[in-house]
Amino acid sequence: MHPWNQSILDSLAKRLDRLPHAILLYGPQGVGKLALAERAAQLLLCEGASKPCDKCDACRWFLAGNHPDFRRLEPEALAKEPADTDEEPKARKAKQPSIEIKVDQVRELADFVYIGSHRGKLRVALVHPAEHMNENAANALLKGLEEPPPGAIFILVSHRPAQLLPTIRSRCVSIPVPIPPREAALGWLAKEGVKDAARWLAYAGGAPLRAVDYAERGSAALVPVDVREGLEPLAEALQKTALDRALIAFGLPPKYQTTSSAVAPEKAREWLAFARRMGEDRLLCRHPLNPRLFSAAMLAAMPSER
Template sequence: MAEAYPWQQGLWQQMAGRTQHAHAYLLHGPAGIGKRALAERLMARLLCQRPNGLDACGECKACHLLAAGTHPDNFVLEPEEADKAIKVDQVRELVNFVVQTAQLGGRKVVLLEPVEAMNINAANALLKSLEEPAGNTVLLLVSHQPSRLLPTVKSRCVQQACPLPDEAASLTWLAQALPESDEAERRELLTLAGGSPLAARRLQQQGVREQRALVVDGVKKLLKQQAGVSQLAESWKTMPMIMLFDWFCDWTQLMLRYQLTRDEDGLGLTDMRKVVQYLADKAPQHKVLAMQDWLLMQRQKVLGKANLNGALLLEALLVQWASLPGPG
């Protein structure tokens, strides 16, 4: 049974309490807030033969089959490899499933995550099933970046926003999920995760604070000319590229904010405040804006799974970052 998160209680009651269900839902919102778990709970509820109120009973034949991963009327579609695209052949398998008759005589339920991982051909292959799914079929689509979806996909679904929990709810949950961490560490993790509590827990498990310390130390040495571009790019090559670009995008945004407001309380986490302030004072605003544009453009390529040379991309990033101070 998927975990029920406290911040989803109202949304769960709204969705599970429906007497009639749409043929397709698009659950969208930031990564790390439990959308997949919400979809799995709803999938279990829709397939259950003897629902217990708003939840699946967990005891009927359908629930046992689902728990074993052998339910014949359930189809889960996700990338074959992490961070890879969902291929058109995978979607064709889904389409073949949708047109079949439910073997247990109830609903068929499809869970697809993340929707944005589909390439154009795969997304187009899904449209017919989204518009007119055969029989009593419900498609549950989960998206972390709905802006990347085709309008034709979004328009065929009931769109359900899944908002971030507030900071207090997130910190309360993290206190239980990470009892070995102190409050300051949990707050830092939540900030690094953009307010997403599940992402904060995952970052802690991945050792993100140690990775962050390594990157911050490298940035400081780069600006003091104590470390070279190639050396740093080599030492960071095993880190997630999107995480690095997120940090540099954030630091650039903080620099621009400080240049406009001179608000020292808005300089971000303590580990980079002095660096952000120094660069904001030393770098012309047009260079910071150009840096931000470049970072956002490259970040989009990383998100789009473009075939990039990671080492060269990191070196290009560091060359531009080192050149920020001074006229230009």
């Protein structure tokens, strides 16, 4: 779990004996919600004195990924291992893993939740990302939330809570997981050895895990941003990309290494003009404006690939 979420875990630990049977952890992508949810599950299952202790049997099973009273519900595409190993390897490869949480998965979860605890304590089900439940799955889960079996706790994780069924949301106690304070995020990124951390963090709108992602790829995703701090890094990324493409079109090596793919020579001037405009927009970014509209306008002005 990430240090900036410790206070949320502490507040859960303080009211362990009167926790609701369904918790919704929600917040932007890249703030460590899943790691927090996992730690919260361990907290609930721990049988030690100061929870979570990392030492008792329950904690050791949990950390090894085989606590009998814990289930994780996520789309096949996110699961670490293929769900069905009976099939021929060839057939498995051909099938695209699903990005939805399906109703069968929720039914299996219901069996687990109703069967009773192996340790005579709680059973914990983690659903992530909750908005990836298809309609049937969401309705099946709702039944479990409406009439929860005693001792069962559901932890839902979502970065788009507005996409959840309102009836599901209303059955959960919602706990926000916000963007951490900038200093805490920068301190953690420094420990992780991330170079240029302030720039990537700004581009990621303050979400540290997304900043790590960008830093590893050496580029930021060229998508609209919702926060003002993300505008200038986007303009900068677009400007560098455009300059590189113009140089390639002129038959020269790219300066910033943002791309190495071919660019048609007749596109050179267009990319150069776009790079100039992004240079101007970098200055404009410092003025108050709607970040989403402004970044969408920047992206719309980008020349087409061919």
